[in-house]
Amino acid sequence: MKKIFTLCLLLVLSMITLTACKQEHHKTLIEASDTALLTLYTFDGSSESTMGLFNLGHAFVSIENISEDTIKIGKNTLEPHEAITIGTWSIKAHFGVWYNVESNYIKNHNKYDGRISVTCGINSNDIATISKFIDNNDYWSPLHNCSQFALNLWNSVASTDEELVTPVIYSPGKIAKSLKNFEVYETNRQIETGDKMYYFDGDTPKYFELEK
Numbered sequence: 001m002k003k004i005f006t007l008c009l010l011l012v013l014s015m016i017t018l019t020a021c022k023q024e025h026h027k028t029l030i031e032a033s034d035t036a037l038l039t040l041y042t043f044d045g046s047s048e049s050t051m052g053l054f055n056l057g058h059a060f061v062s063i064e065n066i067s068e069d070t071i072k073i074g075k076n077t078l079e080p081h082e083a084i085t086i087g088t089w090s091i092k093a094h095f096g097v098w099y100n101v102e103s104n105y106i107k108n109h110n111k112y113d114g115r116i117s118v119t120c121g122i123n124s125n126d127i128a129t130i131s132k133f134i135d136n137n138d139y140w141s142p143l144h145n146c147s148q149f150a151l152n153l154w155n156s157v158a159s160t161d162e163e164l165v166t167p168v169i170y171s172p173g174k175i176a177k178s179l180k181n182f183e184v185y186e187t188n189r190q191i192e193t194g195d196k197m198y199y200f201d202g203d204t205p206k207y208f209e210l211e212k
Helices: 002-023 101-109 124-136 146-155 172-179
Strands: 036-043 058-065 071-073 076-078 083-091 094-099 116-122 197-201 204-208
Touching (some): 071 124, 076 083, 116 124, 124 146
Antiparallel strands (some): 083 094, 094 197
């Protein structure tokens, strides 16, 4: 009886170990038919935290057009090889989705040093899904924050190997731990964009300048 119990216990432990290993080895794919790259970024805030000032971090995504044709992302048009960043912010002018805030902060103010990211390929169907997701989630609240927006946008088109577990409480630090479970992740991936930061008021882009 004791031997049978020990055998069952070892079998259960083996199954738990195999499951854990499977969860810890995420992969991302880029297919020949993909028209753009989707990158999920997270910054835990550590490099910008100082004594008496704690930075909670930020999470956002970028989309880069790798095709030779223009593509539509939400209400935006991306030219070939053009990139755009997308994230939600609690900015007085607009509590919701903003474009190119992060890329301009990185370019002009060297922000988000130590940011971690993973990248996958997306096709025209994925782009339509992302555009619908953006339209339906153009708002910010403490529970619907930047991490919740970025992670769920990623999951809306992720394959089984790419999909991330949704936590009870979303935070950039929790996303960072998840991204480090991918076989390949990057640190301080560059984002090429020269466009201004803006949000949409209906169909009209509202351009904005933010201080450091």
